[in-house]
Amino acid sequence: MHDALIKPLPGNNMAACLAESWRxxxxxxxxxxxxREGLTFHNGDPFxxxxxxxxxxxxxxxxxxxxxxRVKAVEVIDAHRVRFVLHAPWPDFLTFYAxxxxxxxxxxxxxxxxxxxxxxxxxxxxxxxxYRFERFDPGVELVxxxxxxxxxxxxxxxQTNHLQGSAGAPDPPGDAEDGGGGHRVPDxxxxxDCRQRGPEAAARVGHAAGSLVLGVPxxxxxxxxxx
Amino acid sequence: xxxxxxxxLGLDATAQSTPKGQLTIAFDTSxxxxxxxPAETTGIATPFVFL
Numbered sequence: 001m002h003d004a005l006i007k008p009l010p011g012n013n014m015a016a017c018l019a020e021s022w023r024x025x026x027x028x029x030x031x032x033x034x035x036r037e038g039l040t041f042h043n044g045d046p047f048x049x050x051x052x053x054x055x056x057x058x059x060x061x062x063x064x065x066x067x068x069x070r071v072k073a074v075e076v077i078d079a080h081r082v083r084f085v086l087h088a089p090w091p092d093f094l095t096f097y098a099x100x101x102x103x104x105x106x107x108x109x110x111x112x113x114x115x116x117x118x119x120x121x122x123x124x125x126x127x128x129x130x131y132r133f134e135r136f137d138p139g140v141e142l143v144x145x146x147x148x149x150x151x152x153x154x155x156x157x158x159q160t161n162h163l164q165g166s167a168g169a170p171d172p173p174g175d176a177e178d179g180g181g182g183h184r185v186p187d188x189x190x191x192x193d194c195r196q197r198g199p200e201a202a203a204r205v206g207h208a209a210g211s212l213v214l215g216v217p218x219x220x221x222x223x224x225x226x227x
Numbered sequence: 228x229x230x231x232x233x234x235x236l237g238l239d240a241t242a243q244s245t246p247k248g249q250l251t252i253a254f255d256t257s258x259x260x261x262x263x264x265p266a267e268t269t270g271i272a273t274p275f276v277f278l
Contacts, residue, residue: 002265002278055265062270100275106265125263129278133263142258142277146246158246162277163253 001144002127004105005033005052006098014098018107018128028089035080039151041109042132049082054110063102130155139164
């Protein structure tokens with residue numbers, strides 16, 4: 001749902017995303033990011049340097065203390081340029097700021113967040129990523145839909161449902177040829193059948209009629225209806 | 228040869244402009260609302276599935 005100034009993309013562990021370029025000063029004290037222009041959040045708000053500044057100051061994740069201690073200021077130069085000023089040279093700044101090690105460079109919309117508040121943002125998050133929030137039923141499912149205006153490329157899948165394994169009932173007896181021990185996840189739309197499985201079981205399932213079975217990390221097997 | 232290339236690119240662009248279908252993924256973990264907020268990342272990989 002969200003996107004970052006810099007993040008790993010295929011073939012590049014630190015690829016330009018919302019920042020189309022950046023440069024470090026010779027003394028190692030400042031990092032200036034040139035932002036991609038013409039981007040809008042899922043709610044239509046324009047993406048600007050103020051969102052970058054706001055997202056950094058709001059960040060309270062795993063490395064917040066370290067980042068906030070070492071970054072002296074985040075300066076908005078203009079609508080599409082932002083400068084991070086450090087107290088002292090920190091060669092690992094981008095490793096901490098701009099990778100999934102912290103997630104600090106992931107951007108949220110300042111105006112929307114201030115308008116709806118923390119609870120409102122959690123109920124309906126808005127971002128700049130390839131998928132936009134549709135609905136979240138805690139304990140049951142998260143549904144996201146393709147953002148056809150995503151800057152990098154249009155997503156291939158229109159809707160993605162993340163079903164929580166706890167929503168499923170145990171497999172019926174005698175249905176353990178795929179490795180067993182899985183949980184059937186109900187699909188009230190009848191468009192897919194998806195079970196929680198061990199990775200070995202998911203690999204053995206292979207292709208099923210009309211569906212593509214993916215092996216994904218964290219003991220999951222799922223099917224994409226092709227029709 | 229050039230014509231084929233242009234046609235191919237055109238088809239690709241058309242395909243990209245129209246997302247289709249539905250992907251359903253079952254997770255063997257509870258999805259926390261904090262996973263949907265970049266400010267709350269805890270240093271584990273799971274939230275980045277949803278972010």
